[in-house]
Amino acid sequence: MTVRVRFAPSPTGYLHIGGARTALFNWLFARKHGGQFILRIEDTDQKRTVAGAIEAIMDGLRWLGLDWDEGPDVGGPVGPYVQTERAELYCEWANWLVEHGYAYKCFCTPEELDEMRKEQMAKKEMLGYNGRCRHLTPDQIAAKETAGLNSVIRFKMPRNGETTIQDAIRGPITYQNSQIIDAVLLKSDGLPTYHLANVVDDHFMQITHIMRADEWINTAPLHINLYHAFGWELPVYAHLSLVMNPSGKGKLSKRTQAFDDDGQQVLVKVEEFQEAGYLPQAVVNFLANVGYATGDDREKFDAHEAIDSFRLEKINPAPSRLPYSKLDWLNGQYIQEMEPQALARAVKPFLDAQGFEVNPEALLVVMPAMSKRLKRLPEAIDFLRFLFDDVPLNATAEMLTHKKMPYDAAKRGFQEARDFVATVEPFNLDTVSTGLMKIGESVTTNEKAGPFLGQMRFAITGQQVSPPLFESMVALGRARTLTRLDEVLQLF
């Protein structure tokens, strides 16, 4: 039997990082076993459905590289993959349950249910539907229907006994059936609730393993009883731990507007990670490290390695926070591995957004130096600002000297550098570095280029922090370097 798993988000907004992790684990499992990863849209709550959300979710998955074998856009043999397009199916099976005595019509109004809940709270009883309509006679039902009363279909949960779910991560979990209420399966608008839709779909879509978040554990016994009523084969359940707020208080939600200990904004939507300049492979690696470990101390691994090592039983059941600072480190690692071309391409949109007109050629020279410095792509903006903004150097001659390079020596150094830049052929990393090293060594009292190069770097870039001198000069180009050196010389 081939493994078939699904990721089944509601189209209520964007792809949430926790959802992305659930999707990733499902995808990893499917790929590991040569099975299928299916994308299904659970849009049975019309009130919460947001236009464009399906596209946004798919964009997020695509960005992360989580490709699906069947889904709303690519279709597949057991479609459609959007639940509102399968409404008839659910209706049919809900009625089947009613006909076979596994479900019943309930005419209670929302107001009545509200009242019931209040009463239960007051009496400190178990919360939930009390089964009032469970034993309506056919005559009573007919009477209510001719009176035009709205109804829903509720599951007739067994009142006695217990239900045990065999969770692949947590082992057996047992519930007393009496604890489980008669859940609504079909709403009065004719659409199914999650409970009915997910069971019917997972059956007909031949889903073999259900990997979903911890928050669904409590609904599993209901679902199992539905499978029993239908006489369908049970899938394997595996409940993933929850992703919590950085504070450790509560689950991470889309509304989280917090900063972690490093003062970094907590990102929640996948697209926010993209906008913040994280690489998809870093995010995938990061996510795969939360609640999961290869077991051999590897922290950095690509998707293929993750697939190779993946085992359901290795998933950690404990809830966890996202270690954002580790993401920064991972992202830096992946950036370091990038070819200059690729890095330049990745950085360009961020510079563009800043209004910096990028000369790709010049950018290439500084990329090797940048790759060691960037944790997140947009950090390049501050590093490279001097390439785009020609602001006058805000300094005095005094500031350009050094205890190993007093006034006169500094002046001579800058003058020689100016003459050198004006004439050297060609003007490239090689020639510039050897030439300036020589000048530097000749003007310092310790005969080391260091002090000169440091001051020179500041003079050229005007920045406290910048790429190294030689790369910066070559990126600037001969003409602009000369202009800046002339400015510097005027200070002396």
Add this chain to the structure above:
RNA sequence: GCCCUCAUCGUCUAGGGGACUAGGACGUAAGCCUUUCAAGCUUAAAACCGGAGUUCGAAUCUCCGUGAGGGCACCA
């Protein structure tokens, strides 16, 4: 209130009766290197929630606490 889950350094984790003096990673601190900032290298500090029990032996198994989280909708 009821039900369910979970519990190892600050954080993410390894470990599943003896190999534990509890390992790795991020972060933090110090040092080296150095042309600023990084990167890199080296080193350091840092944890088995508590209590009983089982056992020759418990981070590991059991129970009871405690703490944290989740659920108890005509939302998913």
